[in-house]
Amino acid sequence: MEAKSLNGVTTFAPTSREELMQYAFDHQKILVAVNAEKILHATDESRSLINRNLGYPDGIGAVWALKKKGIKNVVKIPGCELWLDIVERYHKTKSFYLVGGKQEIIEATIQKLKKEFQDIQICNYRNGYIKSEVEELELIEDIKAKKPDVVFIAMGSPKQELLMEKLQKSHQAVYQGLGGSFDVYTGNVKRAPKWWVKNNLEWAYRLINQPSRIKRQIHLVGFFVNLHLNRY
Template sequence: MEAKSLNGVMTFAPTSRQELMKYAFDHHKIMVAVNAEKILHATDDSRALINRNLGYPDGIGAVWALQKKGAKNVVKIPGCELWLDMVSHYYKTKSFYLVGGKQEIIEDTVAKLNADFKGITICNYRNGYVKTEAEELALIEDIKKHNPDVVFVAMGSPKQENVMERIQKSHQAVYQGLGGSFDVYTGHVKRAPEWWVKNNMEWTYRLLSQPSRIKRQIHLVRFFVNLHLNRY
């Protein structure tokens, strides 16, 4: 699977979700979502963090940038869908450990996964409020003890990626950072309707739903101008 440098952010260009998942399992990777914002606002630290791991095109901006670099068959893979693809493909043969969200959210997530995927092996779980070094060390020890194949961490970026890297030093597995995906899965946060998602206009729906995001979305205009001028 090829990767391209987008403003110094090495981003893989999978041609299918199956290809990305297989690569992650074959190489015990930490999967990091890459979108227009992460490309536009890349710093030395954020580049290094993504480049050590498996950056994949979570948003249409990253897809367009990869296509401009010659990756013609690349597909967009939203992280909030990818983790459920992983569960769907591997829940009969792999085990899972979940970290993130409020206690209510993580409990609802585990209950819904058990209902949606009969027989799934969820080794253990905990909320995302890991505030002290002692709590993080206890989490690492618990993950080592339960030996999961897949660890999902929903804390927001870059905190979740930093935590996953520290855990991975003690336990080799496939890791994915999920941001607010547990909230979406359990219905606590509403995702854009299917039409908006399919037509690559999810960001527009978010803006219409939350006008306060306008300052954040203005940066996307800069990204597309830079992309058009071949600055990536």
């Protein structure tokens, strides 16, 4: 699978979700979402973190940047959909461990997964509020003992990626950082309707419904200017 450097952020360019999933399992990788913000605001630390792992185009900005680099068939793969693609494809053959969200959210997530995927093997789960080094070590030891094939961590970046790297050193598996995906899956947070997602306008829907995001999204103008000027 081809990859390109976008402002120093190595981003893989899958031609399908199946290709990305297969690559992740073949190489026991940590999946890290890459979007316009992560490219625009990349630091030495964030670049290193993504480049050690498997960065994939989670947002349309990353897709456009990859196409600008000459990759024609790359597809956008939202992380909030990818983890469910992994569950759907592998729930009969792989085992899962989930970490993240408030206690009621993770419990609702597990309940819904078991209802939708009756054959799913969930080794264990816990909320995302790891408050001490002792709790973190307990999680590491539990994952080592349970030996899941897939670990989902929903805690936000870069916290979730740093934790996944610690876990990967103790237990080799496919890891994916999910941010707020459990909230979306359980309906606690509403995602943009399908039309907005299909037309790559999810960011606009979020802005309409949460005007305070303008301070964050105004920086994306700089991303598109740099993209147009071939600075990535």
